[in-house]
Amino acid sequence: MVRYRVRGGNPLRGTAFIQGAKNAVLPMIGAALLTAQGRTVLRNVPIIEDVRRAVELATAVGAGVELHESERTLVIDASRLHSPVLPAQIARRFRGSVLFTPALLHRLGEAIVEGVGGCNLGSRNLDFHYLGYKRLGAVVDEGETVIHVKASGLTGATLYLDTPSHTGTENLIMAAALAKGTTVIENAALEPEVLDVIDMLTKMGARISGGGTGFITVEGVEELHAVEHTVMPDRLDAGVFAMAAAITQGEVSLVGTGLDLGVVRYKLEQMGVDFARQGAVLQVRCDRPLRPINIITDTYPGFATDLQSPMMTVAALADGTSYIHERIFDGRFALAAELNKMGANVEVAGSRAIVRGATPLTGAHVTAHDLRSGIALVLAGLAAKGETVIDSGYLIDRGHAHLAPRMRALGADITQEISEP
Numbered sequence: 249m250v251r252y253r254v255r256g257g258n259p260l261r262g263t264a265f266i267q268g269a270k271n272a273v274l275p276m277i278g279a280a281l282l283t284a285q286g287r288t289v290l291r292n293v294p295i296i297e298d299v300r301r302a303v304e305l306a307t308a309v310g311a312g313v314e315l316h317e318s319e320r321t322l323v324i325d326a327s328r329l330h331s332p333v334l335p336a337q338i339a340r341r342f343r344g345s346v347l348f349t350p351a352l353l354h355r356l357g358e359a360i361v362e363g364v365g366g367c368n369l370g371s372r373n374l375d376f377h378y379l380g381y382k383r384l385g386a387v388v389d390e391g392e393t394v395i396h397v398k399a400s401g402l403t404g405a406t407l408y409l410d411t412p413s414h415t416g417t418e419n420l421i422m423a424a425a426l427a428k429g430t431t432v433i434e435n436a437a438l439e440p441e442v443l444d445v446i447d448m449l450t451k452m453g454a455r456i457s458g459g460g461t462g463f464i465t466v467e468g469v470e471e472l473h474a475v476e477h478t479v480m481p482d483r484l485d486a487g488v489f490a491m492a493a494a495i496t497q498g499e500v501s502l503v504g505t506g507l508d509l510g511v512v513r514y515k516l517e518q519m520g521v522d523f524a525r526q527g528a529v530l531q532v533r534c535d536r537p538l539r540p541i542n543i544i545t546d547t548y549p550g551f552a553t554d555l556q557s558p559m560m561t562v563a564a565l566a567d568g569t570s571y572i573h574e575r576i577f578d579g580r581f582a583l584a585a586e587l588n589k590m591g592a593n594v595e596v597a598g599s600r601a602i603v604r605g606a607t608p609l610t611g612a613h614v615t616a617h618d619l620r621s622g623i624a625l626v627l628a629g630l631a632a633k634g635e636t637v638i639d640s641g642y643l644i645d646r647g648h649a650h651l652a653p654r655m656r657a658l659g660a661d662i663t664q665e666i667s668e669p
């Protein structure tokens with residue numbers, strides 16, 4: 249049992265070190281399993297619970313994995329994969345487990361998926377993944393709980409995604425990388441993390457073009473080799489630290505090479521937050537009352553759904569009425585009721601939320617329902633009067649590394665408590 253305890257009121261000041269991206273490192277661990285040739289080294293690995301689960305899962309299928317925590321480095325030897333089973337007790341704890349399927353298919357001719365976890369955000373289908381594998385020549389047997397994918401070799405095909413699924417795109421690229429012939433993926437995801445995965449696969453010897461255009465072409469190759477790759481910075485972690493500076497009327501320098509906050513920066517600027525790029529450092533400060541905002545979540549380069557919850561907290565502290573339209577997931581407003589316990593005024597109607605601010609927030613006992621609602625409650629706690637206790641903190645640790653010490657270094661009063669269940 250993990251619980252966060254936050255006492256609000258301190259402005260955050262100092263330097264925040266942004267971690268490597270969760271949504272890039274997980275497919276990269278999957279990609280490392282595609283090759284039997286040598287050992288893969290991943291640098292700038294975020295030490296988050298999802299990475300620990302991915303290490304357990306890679307070990308369960310036969311990879312030798314060393315996680316060097318203080319060096320933030322993973323060394324993966326996938327030369328001796330022996331089990332096609334993604335065991336339920338590990339796979340159901342994180343979404344990234346779905347990204348192991350292509351490697352098992354190529355290396356062992358089958359993948360037995362006993363479950364896929366991830367944030368509880370309403371429907372999270374995987375039909376694009378399985379339809380894509382079928383088009384490439386796999387046989388997919390979708391049982392009640394277990395999915396069995398089999399293939400004695402994949403062949404390139406034209407694939408189309410109804411919506412540009414993030415992990416769907418990554419999985420189909422990995423499946424196509426070692427297929428015979430050419431695969432075209434239409435309506436592919438444009439997220440920077442997908443492009444980082446393409447970079448790594450290209451270094452491994454894959455032939456991929458069109459990344460970032462929505463139309464990806466993959467020319468299958470015979471084999472891939474192990475490489476060293478540095479995981480890109482986590483723009484969601486960076487967004488959270490920028491918001492923490494904004495709501496506490498603080499000033500924080502974000503350190504993480506090449507950070508681009510895109511639309512999140514522009515939205516925060518509209519709310520009155522100042523950003524200044526100083527070479528490789530992005531400085532964020534706020535010394536005025538926040539203005540309300542309208543947000544519509546979308547796939548990249550739209551406003552990331554994963555920052556919608558933290559932004560709801562910021563909106564609750566802004567002076568006026570903000571409107572949020574969630575367009576990616578049909579169940580991503582569990583935060584509203586928790587924020588309302590703290591004094592916010594959030595009204596939800598279907599996929600839209602109206603946030604009437606600014607209401608003073610008061611510490612309360614609240615629950616994280618998913619990773620991003622959890623971190624949004626941490627933000628609320630930083631701005632609230634008194635103490636906020638956030639339960640189900642494991643969900644926060646799925647995606648944010650060393651959260652309490654990194655925030656304490658900026659002056660926040662936050663502790664993480666771990667107890668036996």
Ligand SMILES: CC(=O)N[C@H]1[C@@H](OP(=O)(O)OP(=O)(O)OC[C@H]2O[C@@H](n3ccc(=O)[nH]c3=O)[C@H](O)[C@@H]2O)O[C@H](CO)[C@@H](O)[C@@H]1O
Nearest residue numbers: 271343344371372373374375376377413414415416576577
């Ligand atoms: C590990 C990882 O990278 N997770 C990210 C990834 O999740 P994930 O890759 O699961 O998200 P997707 O982009 O696939 O899903 C987006 C939407 O498409 C729908 N869909 C998706 C696939 C499919 O086969 N059929 C289908 O209908 C889903 O139900 C959902 O409504 O992208 C999400 C959207 O940016 C982020 O919130 C997650 O942090």
Ligand SMILES: C=C(OP(=O)(O)O)C(=O)O
Nearest residue numbers: 343344366367554619620
């Ligand atoms: C939805 C998220 O993650 P996952 O896809 O890993 O559940 C998230 O990071 O907010």
